[in-house]
Amino acid sequence: MGVRIHKLANELGLDSKELIEILQDLGEEVDSHMNTVSKETAEMVTDMVFEEEETTKDIIEVEDDITVKELAEKIDIAPNSLMAELINLGIMATINQELDFETVEEIAAEYGYQVKSIEVDSDDEEDVFGLVNNIEDDPNDLELRPPVITVMGHVDHGKTTLLDAIRKSNVTAGEAGGITQHIGAYQVEVNDEKITFLDTPGHEAFTEMRARGAQATDLAVLVVAADDGIMPQTVEAINHAQAADVPIIVAINKIDKPNAQPDRVKQELTQHGLVVEEWGGDTISVPVSALKQENLDELLEMILLTAEMQELKANPNRPANGVIVEAELDRGRGPVATMLVKNGTLNVGDPIVAGLAYGRVRAMIDDHGDRIEKAGPATPVEVLGLSDVPSAGDPMEVLEDDQQVRKIAEKRQDQRRVEKLERKAAVSLDDLFDQIQDGEIKELNILIKADVQGTVEAVRGSLVKLGTDEVQVNVVHGGVGAISETDVMLAAASNAIIIGFNVRPGNKARSVAEKEGVDVRTYRVIYEAISDVRDAMEGLLDPDY
Numbered sequence: 001m002g003v004r005i006h007k008l009a010n011e012l013g014l015d016s017k018e019l020i021e022i023l024q025d026l027g028e029e030v031d032s033h034m035n036t037v038s039k040e041t042a043e044m045v046t047d048m049v050f051e052e053e054e055t056t057k058d059i060i061e062v063e064d065d066i067t068v069k070e071l072a073e074k075i076d077i078a079p080n081s082l083m084a085e086l087i088n089l090g091i092m093a094t095i096n097q098e099l100d101f102e103t104v105e106e107i108a109a110e111y112g113y114q115v116k117s118i119e120v121d122s123d124d125e126e127d128v129f130g131l132v133n134n135i136e137d138d139p140n141d142l143e144l145r146p147p148v149i150t151v152m153g154h155v156d157h158g159k160t161t162l163l164d165a166i167r168k169s170n171v172t173a174g175e176a177g178g179i180t181q182h183i184g185a186y187q188v189e190v191n192d193e194k195i196t197f198l199d200t201p202g203h204e205a206f207t208e209m210r211a212r213g214a215q216a217t218d219l220a221v222l223v224v225a226a227d228d229g230i231m232p233q234t235v236e237a238i239n240h241a242q243a244a245d246v247p248i249i250v251a252i253n254k255i256d257k258p259n260a261q262p263d264r265v266k267q268e269l270t271q272h273g274l275v276v277e278e279w280g281g282d283t284i285s286v287p288v289s290a291l292k293q294e295n296l297d298e299l300l301e302m303i304l305l306t307a308e309m310q311e312l313k314a315n316p317n318r319p320a321n322g323v324i325v326e327a328e329l330d331r332g333r334g335p336v337a338t339m340l341v342k343n344g345t346l347n348v349g350d351p352i353v354a355g356l357a358y359g360r361v362r363a364m365i366d367d368h369g370d371r372i373e374k375a376g377p378a379t380p381v382e383v384l385g386l387s388d389v390p391s392a393g394d395p396m397e398v399l400e401d402d403q404q405v406r407k408i409a410e411k412r413q414d415q416r417r418v419e420k421l422e423r424k425a426a427v428s429l430d431d432l433f434d435q436i437q438d439g440e441i442k443e444l445n446i447l448i449k450a451d452v453q454g455t456v457e458a459v460r461g462s463l464v465k466l467g468t469d470e471v472q473v474n475v476v477h478g479g480v481g482a483i484s485e486t487d488v489m490l491a492a493a494s495n496a497i498i499i500g501f502n503v504r505p506g507n508k509a510r511s512v513a514e515k516e517g518v519d520v521r522t523y524r525v526i527y528e529a530i531s532d533v534r535d536a537m538e539g540l541l542d543p544d545y
């Protein structure tokens with residue numbers, strides 16, 4: 001009997017991979033099959049790791065813009081002494097001067113400190129929207145799970161027809177008349193193996209989920225109509241799948257059509273880096289007719305084959321986590337959310353948090369409309385019992401109890417409120433339209449500066465006329481002269497943007513504007529300013545401005 005590597009790693013605060021590397025460096029034997037090491041080895045490594053910690057306790061953390069004064073404080077010497085030290089190194093530095101990392105290291109070493117560089121990133125806050133309980137599973141607990149598929153491709157190439165056809169053709173005999181229920185995802189069984197399909201086709205949904213940190217898809221089926229070939233959204237779909245590192249299987253659809261040209265599709269695919277197998281590449285392509293339900297079995301088999309190579313695994317014996325596929329407020333049932341369980345098993349009665357919503361799983365309904373008690377990895381289920389309607393792409397997870405899920409959800413709600421307020425404080429032409437749409441902005445405040453008074457008045461008149469029922473345009477200030485720091489502060493206080501004609505902000509004003517998030521735009525032609533503001537109000541402004 002040995003000691004399990006993952007357990008040992010946990011005790012030492014390492015991950016299993018790091019530990020295995022240390023063991024290999026030491027020339028210790030690792031039984032990779034059993035993932036264990038001998039007791040003696042475990043003791044030795046433990047001693048070693050703890051010893052190392054003791055000798056390196058004098059670590060100072062420095063930000064990459066550390067100044068002479070700050071470093072002096074950290075290593076506990078007078079700034080003057082540090083400046084003298086620096087002169088010895090040939091560096092003439094003032095007290096507020098920033099130092100480069102090598103210099104900091106050298107000085108610190110002299111005083112017996114080790115330096116650890118930490119990034120200063122104001123965005124580097126705790127991600128309150130991510131998973132709370134993200135413990136890695138013991139590899140021994142993992143079991144194979146079904147693959148999750150997204151269907152992508154150009155509009156009208158047959159994505160919806162294909163999803164419907166697969167669903168219909170695989171309704172098992174036992175199901176009453178093949179009644180199915182659209183819950184946003186479904187599962188079919190092929191040769192005793194399951195495949196999960198996300199029912200919202202298209203790369204937009206796929207990427208929106210990804211933007212929220214939810215990579216739910218294992219495999220993309222790219223639908224290309226054989227009578228139409230590669231079209232712009234086909235290319236987009238390829239790019240989105242590749243950016244996510246998701247393998248692609250091509251379904252060459254509509255082969256029943258007399259003008260179908262499957263070879264042309266293959267040819268065009270090569271121009272986008274997808275070379276089909278029969279031409280020596282590694283992209284699997286299957287000719288199908290979604291409408292006539294032809295060759296769908298082969299497509300499904302290819303999906304299973306590709307999934308097999310991915311060795312998709314999950315641990316069914318842990319509290320569930322997953323992602324929201326879709327959600328709505330149902331009149332009779334309250335918030336209803338379809339979740340895809342990614343790991344673990346979801347049970348009726350589990351306390352869950354999903355985005356900003358929380359609650360207990362009151363009931364679960366599968367894609368056949370049947371009530372179920374449990375849902376394992378890669379299973380889509382409709383869940384009742386949430387306090388609120390979460391958004392597609394939100395992570396969901398089971399936590400310990402009602403208090404914990406509530407606490408996490410409330411923390412997220414607070415954070416969202418803060419973000420909203422922050423956004424409100426910084427109006428900008430670039431996202432003006434979104435803010436109007438979200439109802440956050442009812443009036444657009446503008447501060448005008450110009451080289452002559454006549455221009456100020458002309459611009460004021462034209463801008464005010466742009467006002468609509470939804471948004472009023474106010475000029476909070478108009479004046480002659482350069483854009484000053486005071487102008488910027490006024491704009492910040494009144495949530496205004498600044499428009500300048502033949503005048504620019506000074507250095508100080510510019511840096512304050514940056515800090516306060518004030519949008520400053522300068523123009524030479526009145527017409528351009530007017531059309532930018534108009535476009536921004538209508539959501540037409542080119543964000544590359």
Ligand code: GDP
Binds near residue numbers: 156
């Ligand atoms: P989507 O926009 O990609 O979801 O495309 P749809 O599934 O809505 O299909 C667009 C049109 O193509 C519909 O009129 C379908 O009936 C038709 N269609 C889809 N698959 C086939 C097929 O295999 N053969 C033929 N002849 N028509 C198809």
